Amino acid sequence: MSITDNYQTAGSWLDCSGPMSDVVISSRIRLARNVVGFRFYAHSDDAERSDLQEYVHQRLMKTSLKDDLHYLDMGSTPKLERQVLAERHVISQQLASDGPCRAVAVSQDESLALMINEEDHLRVQVLASGQQLAEEYDRINRVDSILEKEIDFAFSPEFGYLTACPTNVGTGLRVSAMLHLPALKMTSQMEKVFSAAKAMKLAVRGLYGEGSEPIGDLYQFSNQTTLGKSEKQIVEEMVNLAIEPIVKYERTARQHLIEQRCAALDDKIFRALGLLRNARMISSEESLYMLSFARLGVHLGRIKDVTLDRINMLMQLTRPAHLQHLQQRELEPEERDIVRAEFIRKTLN
């Protein structure tokens, strides 16, 4: 199987199979690692970067992970496909950009990705459906141990793992969860959530992380600093003090809406579905909003004639790069909106 076969469906992190997936879309953990004997990416020349890429690639192929990994050299991957990978959260926007000597090794189910020559020499990412931060932390720890047998990572007894950006120094750990909070939004409680997140030094971002605005009531919560806390502590605090309480608030708000403002809730849900089934032009942003409400409607049992599978598939395949990949050509933005609307209509009618 090729990794491109995946591009016709949603990423597995979107499939709602994980715990609490009525609210938690996905859990993601990544580690930043750098290799002893090589300068940081930003301070290297292309020859050194190329050496690093080859070195890490060779070493990866010696680990027990190798059988499940597809290795993609970004230099020989078309730009549109790189954008598809970014939309699938397999690679970061930075890795998708035109920088030299970048690569990714990704597992067939896309739940594990190892980015080479991103900001750091190596970024290891695990991604899973629903709230699985503790499980994914154990998993990435195992991956890290496997890698450490083959690669000598830069580590200081005083500071911990050394990274290109000081905010990652220490554990090099970034823990994040993507939450869908339409009911907290409808009941005007998002400001409270933002304040609580700020007090806990968590960053709140949009679907595509750093620099992206929240759309479709989808919010990515992540830890900001990694120095001075144990990895376990970071993960536990994130789960117990942030994610699970927010899930509880969102569920309470949904229940409140069903009991007290059912018509207003149904109105949002069915307008969204009506719009998706009827629009002739729809932007990427609007479709994500409408699909999010439809997703809520399916989860709450208000919408009965659409499956979650369809919604998830559309959430992924209506992103600009996926849409163009599906059409096998580049599309102008207006044309994209027409093709997107047609695709959604056909899928939902």
Add this chain to the structure above:
Amino acid sequence: MSITDNYQTAGSWLDCSGPMSDVVISSRIRLARNVVGFRFYAHSDDAERSDLQEYVHQRLMKTSLKDDLHYLDMGSTPKLERQVLAERHVISQQLASDGPCRAVAVSQDESLALMINEEDHLRVQVLASGQQLAEEYDRINRVDSILEKEIDFAFSPEFGYLTACPTNVGTGLRVSAMLHLPALKMTSQMEKVFSAAKAMKLAVRGLYGEGSEPIGDLYQFSNQTTLGKSEKQIVEEMVNLAIEPIVKYERTARQHLIEQRCAALDDKIFRALGLLRNARMISSEESLYMLSFARLGVHLGRIKDVTLDRINMLMQLTRPAHLQHLQQRELEPEERDIVRAEFIRKTLN
């Protein structure tokens, strides 16, 4: 038959049977008349108003019009029913308000209404589907002649017919047409239309005339002064220099949209239909907007599974008073939005 039987259906002026009714919803002409020997309504006491009401009523019943007229004393007509009549354009908002000694005599098809003790002693109104201003002018002239045989109207050889408000002095004629101009709106040409109307001293108002904002891309065009021009001239100028050119512009704009921006046009039309078929709460204003776009879609042959009849019926029956009359009780605004959405859904699905 009672006039209340009509309240279950749209007014005949909405039925699209008249010429140019793809753009011209309705034509309306009214005359302002006052009776010799009685002071203007605003300067009378209730005894005199009551005498005038009785006098006009008796005289009307001597004319050849009497067999087709229903006489409704506003004092004994419930407020909700008066609002229904105003929504049907049978009476003005002023006549629907709580002032004393008001009445209306209305023909079974509602195309002729004679309001007693409005701003003037008598307001005669004819209303028809599509562009029929010349025909309706002939008709109101015949009605005026019939009335003049029985009632002595205040007339000055110098000024013409005397009226309570100076803007009506002269012919006492107000000529108006309700136009549906979604394509001119979509192509950002309404400002040009407003300027042209202003240059011709035409007022542009909303669905409910004076003081109402245009909604649903429905605009009422009417002459503002009646002094110094013959009646025939007023009507001819209105038709030849305003209504017919605007109809032509709107049709050209629609053709342009179909040929050049079909996806954008269909998008507006089908989003409107999708919203009408799915919303669980909808305001009076939004439903009028959406119904207007659906009407456009039916006229242009884009929507094939909905008849104009249904749209017209909904345009009338979703107004607040009609909706409550249909439910046979007063409804709070939020409840009204829910009932309205339900009614629209049932009618269109």
